[in-house]
Amino acid sequence: MADKSNDPVAMWQNMIGEMEKGFNSFANQAMASPEFSKAVNQVGGATAGAQKQLGDLMEKYLVSMNLPSRAQMVSMAERLQSIEGQLNEIKALLHQVHSNSGTPEGRYQAAPKPPRTKRPPSAGGE
Amino acid sequence: MNAPAGLDPASIPERIQSEVQRAIQRSIKGVEYISSSGPSLGSTPKDILSVRGTMNLYHYRPMSDEIYRVPILIVMATTNRGYILDLVPGQSFIEFLLKRGYDVYMLDWTAPKPEEKSLRMEDYVLDFIPDCVRRVQRDSGETDVTVVGYCFGGVLSLLYGSIFADGPMKNLICFTTPVDFREMKLFQNFSDKRYFDVDKLIDSVGNVPPEMILSSFEMLRPASRAASQVQLWENIWNDEYVKSYRMFDRWATDTLPLAGEYFRTITKELMWDNKLYNDVMSVGGRPADISKITVPILHAVAEHDHIVPYDAAKPLIQKIGSTDKEEVMLKGGHVSLVAGANAIKRLWPKLDSWLGEKSI
Numbered sequence: 001m002a003d004k005s006n007d008p009v010a011m012w013q014n015m016i017g018e019m020e021k022g023f024n025s026f027a028n029q030a031m032a033s034p035e036f037s038k039a040v041n042q043v044g045g046a047t048a049g050a051q052k053q054l055g056d057l058m059e060k061y062l063v064s065m066n067l068p069s070r071a072q073m074v075s076m077a078e079r080l081q082s083i084e085g086q087l088n089e090i091k092a093l094l095h096q097v098h099s100n101s102g103t104p105e106g107r108y109q110a111a112p113k114p115p116r117t118k119r120p121p122s123a124g125g126e
Numbered sequence: 127m128n129a130p131a132g133l134d135p136a137s138i139p140e141r142i143q144s145e146v147q148r149a150i151q152r153s154i155k156g157v158e159y160i161s162s163s164g165p166s167l168g169s170t171p172k173d174i175l176s177v178r179g180t181m182n183l184y185h186y187r188p189m190s191d192e193i194y195r196v197p198i199l200i201v202m203a204t205t206n207r208g209y210i211l212d213l214v215p216g217q218s219f220i221e222f223l224l225k226r227g228y229d230v231y232m233l234d235w236t237a238p239k240p241e242e243k244s245l246r247m248e249d250y251v252l253d254f255i256p257d258c259v260r261r262v263q264r265d266s267g268e269t270d271v272t273v274v275g276y277c278f279g280g281v282l283s284l285l286y287g288s289i290f291a292d293g294p295m296k297n298l299i300c301f302t303t304p305v306d307f308r309e310m311k312l313f314q315n316f317s318d319k320r321y322f323d324v325d326k327l328i329d330s331v332g333n334v335p336p337e338m339i340l341s342s343f344e345m346l347r348p349a350s351r352a353a354s355q356v357q358l359w360e361n362i363w364n365d366e367y368v369k370s371y372r373m374f375d376r377w378a379t380d381t382l383p384l385a386g387e388y389f390r391t392i393t394k395e396l397m398w399d400n401k402l403y404n405d406v407m408s409v410g411g412r413p414a415d416i417s418k419i420t421v422p423i424l425h426a427v428a429e430h431d432h433i434v435p436y437d438a439a440k441p442l443i444q445k446i447g448s449t450d451k452e453e454v455m456l457k458g459g460h461v462s463l464v465a466g467a468n469a470i471k472r473l474w475p476k477l478d479s480w481l482g483e484k485s486i
Contacts, residue, residue: 023349041321120482
């Protein structure tokens with residue numbers, strides 16, 4: 001079998017790995033400086049604020065174009081989620097009622113829950 | 127021209143042929159990659175027990191004829207989706223637990239909506255988790271519950287466990303959970319209070335956008351995304367590699383926004399004042415001192431975790447009040463610890479052997 005240390009493909013892959021490590025390490029050192037923190041937070045703070053303002057403007061524009069705004073879509077999604085939530089609650093209640101009442105033979109039955117009797121292999125001698 | 131020393135000249139034609147075949151495969155598979163979607167994730171059968179805003183409680187359907195008495199409630203990190211613990215059959219922590227006879231519930235999060243920006247730490251620790259615990263108790267018919275927290279889900283579990291130290295938490299398992307936030311050096315620098323105006327940010331954006339969370343994670347290893355794409359191209363002929371890449375890439379970029387008030391508390395009380403480590407943390411006026419937790423605890427940490435460095439996670443076992451406590455360190459990183467090949471071979475069986483006898 002060929003020696004991996006002389007395999008050009010393996011050497012290339014190794015080089016990529018080493019470059020990644022080297023760059024990450026170098027960048028981590030640079031990012032640990034207070035100057036980096038200052039610069040990033042100045043830019044980041046301004047960008048976040050600008051993005052928020054742009055978002056608000058876009059929403060107004062969509063309303064004027066008679067298109068659904070994000071807020072309206074979110075509101076619709078919320079209503080759907082709320083309906084789904086209520087359906088789930090009803091489903092859970094039905095399951096509960098079903099298991100409490102004891103369904104007669106031949107009718108639909110929810111999958112029986114397995115017994116909570118399992119022992120670990122060492123304790124149960126499995 | 128001579129072959130490089132150590133490279134068998136007879137193997138060169140074979141190697142060239144193999145590389146040419148791979149190059150052809152790369153072109154074919156590259157087109158397939160672009161035109162297809164990734165594998166379906168998080169598909170272990172489950173029922174939704176409760177949805178309340180950002181909070182989702184699932185119950186996974188048992189896969190064993192007999193289950194342990196004590197159910198498990200997994201508390202997911204608020205920044206990411208829970209399907210990292212349920213990737214695909216054969217690589218799913220949830221499926222592993224179900225097949226080993228555990229009754230598994232998960233508290234997972236969806237993106238908080240703009241009007242949920244006012245959610246506070248109290249809402250997570252004193253409302254969402256206790257509500258889910260109650261629902262698990264009601265659904266399972268058991269009083270005791272084992273809580274499993276991943277990353278910041280571990281921090282929430284610790285806060286919950288320290289406030290409700292008298293129960294019903296029976297066992298606690300934490301994965302890569304930070305306690306000493308001073309040791310999260312780069313995050314500390316990103317949120318340096320001299321330059322980072324968290325109040326201004328939250329007051330202007332409401333919820334912290336997911337892009338900001340994602341870029342802060344990616345900045346920890348800025349070259350890794352580019353390098354991983356080079357590696358993807360090299361290995362695109364390999365279906366297994368591509369499948370794995372797509373799963374982890376999709377999860378890593380599927381970051382959730384964080385509720386504004388909650389993020390404000392994390393920044394001020396944990397990142398700046400390191401209150402959890404300094405034993406002065408409180409939630410909603412209730413002291414949250416982790417030395418009050420006395421239940422058995424297992425803490426799994428990763429040797430090469432770049433998000434939660436070991437020094438940030440190490441004090442958990444030292445500070446917790448439990449006598450039955452164990453830390454297990456595994457090779458790998460923050461994600462591969464719970465979902466990689468090493469997790470399947472080492473962490474999951476270790477967790478099973480630790481938890482089984484405590485779940486009867």
